[in-house]
Amino acid sequence: MANNLLNGKRGIIFGALNDQSIAWKVAERAHEEGAQFVLTNAPIAMRMGEINGLAEKTGSQIIPADATSVEDLENLVTKSMEILGGKIDFVLHSIGMSPNVRKGKHYTESNYQFYNQTMDVSAISLHKTLATLYKHDAINEWGSVVALTYIAAQRIFPDYNDMADAKSLLESITRSFGYHYGIKNKVRVNTISQSPTVTTAGQGIKGFTEFINFSEQMSPLGNAPAVACADYCISMFSDLTKYVTMQNLFHDGGFSNTGVTQQVIEKFGN
Numbered sequence: 001m002a003n004n005l006l007n008g009k010r011g012i013i014f015g016a017l018n019d020q021s022i023a024w025k026v027a028e029r030a031h032e033e034g035a036q037f038v039l040t041n042a043p044i045a046m047r048m049g050e051i052n053g054l055a056e057k058t059g060s061q062i063i064p065a066d067a068t069s070v071e072d073l074e075n076l077v078t079k080s081m082e083i084l085g086g087k088i089d090f091v092l093h094s095i096g097m098s099p100n101v102r103k104g105k106h107y108t109e110s111n112y113q114f115y116n117q118t119m120d121v122s123a124i125s126l127h128k129t130l131a132t133l134y135k136h137d138a139i140n141e142w143g144s145v146v147a148l149t150y151i152a153a154q155r156i157f158p159d160y161n162d163m164a165d166a167k168s169l170l171e172s173i174t175r176s177f178g179y180h181y182g183i184k185n186k187v188r189v190n191t192i193s194q195s196p197t198v199t200t201a202g203q204g205i206k207g208f209t210e211f212i213n214f215s216e217q218m219s220p221l222g223n224a225p226a227v228a229c230a231d232y233c234i235s236m237f238s239d240l241t242k243y244v245t246m247q248n249l250f251h252d253g254g255f256s257n258t259g260v261t262q263q264v265i266e267k268f269g270n
């Protein structure tokens with residue numbers, strides 16, 4: 001269902017690790033919709049090599065960048081404009097990682113070095129990316145930046161651990177930078193709050209399978225799949241959503257506004 005929604009647009013897509021990644025689906029859909037873009041990921045993620053297949057399929061070049069390194073981001077932004085032949089129209093920030101989650105640290109016993117890394121990789125990297133783009137005046141007017149988030153920013157989901165704090169910060173940076181970039185260049189910045197999705201990052205969360213089933217039954221439309229999230233990202237990059245900025249947009253089948261469903265309540269009957 002390609003509609004040329006991104007015809008002539010240039011983008012940077014962070015976070016495609018393998019074909020389960022949400023960013024991978026966004027890249028496939030952006031290609032179908034006529035965009036040209038650069039793919040980027042942490043140098044360590046390149047070792048897996050899977051991103052090469054995506055680059056080939058979408059006619060894209062890859063520029064490795066650790067999103068916590070301003071130097072890497074400077075290189076990414078300047079090289080992307082050279083490769084794509086002009087300023088950028090859209091950016092996807094699809095990055096998350098918590099060493100506390102990976103090492104199984106309980107939230108109440110967080111390792112603070114790990115905690116700082118969680119914030120840097122999963123939230124401050126958005127500030128660094130936006131600041132680099134802003135400094136280089138690298139985004140066209142009405143350009144659109146989308147970062148992916150989760151509802152644990154608003155409500156407690158215990159196993160999400162310090163990623164919840166990172167997502168709160170990510171959403172706050174979205175509002176603050178969205179204000180400044182809107183005033184400066186009419187650039188839009190939003191987060192999309194996605195349903196739990198089976199990906200490498202998602203599966204790192206303890207009890208993820210049970211949780212995904214719970215969420216499915218608590219969402220009137222069911223969990224939103226990764227491809228549908230990609231469609232939503234495409235609509236946010238397109239000119240059809242020009243006046244949407246500084247928002248956290250739920251893409252979750254109705255989960256965020258549901259108190260309980262009949263399916264769940266029946267589990268508590270005698």
Ligand SMILES: NC(=O)c1ccc[n+]([C@@H]2O[C@H](COP(=O)([O-])OP(=O)(O)OC[C@H]3O[C@@H](n4cnc5c(N)ncnc54)[C@H](O)[C@@H]3O)[C@@H](O)[C@H]2O)c1
Pocket residue numbers: 014015016017018020021022023041042045065066067068093094095096097121148149150193194195196197198199200201202203
């Ligand atoms: N999977 C879910 O259930 C779910 C739900 C809501 C939101 N999200 C968010 O969606 C985004 C994408 O995650 P995903 O589920 O597609 O998993 P994923 O594991 O495929 O993607 C995470 C990406 O972050 C990259 N990354 C980690 N450290 C980095 C660094 N220092 N610099 C650059 N890149 C780095 C990884 O290489 C990987 O490509 C994340 O922000 C995640 O929190 C995921």
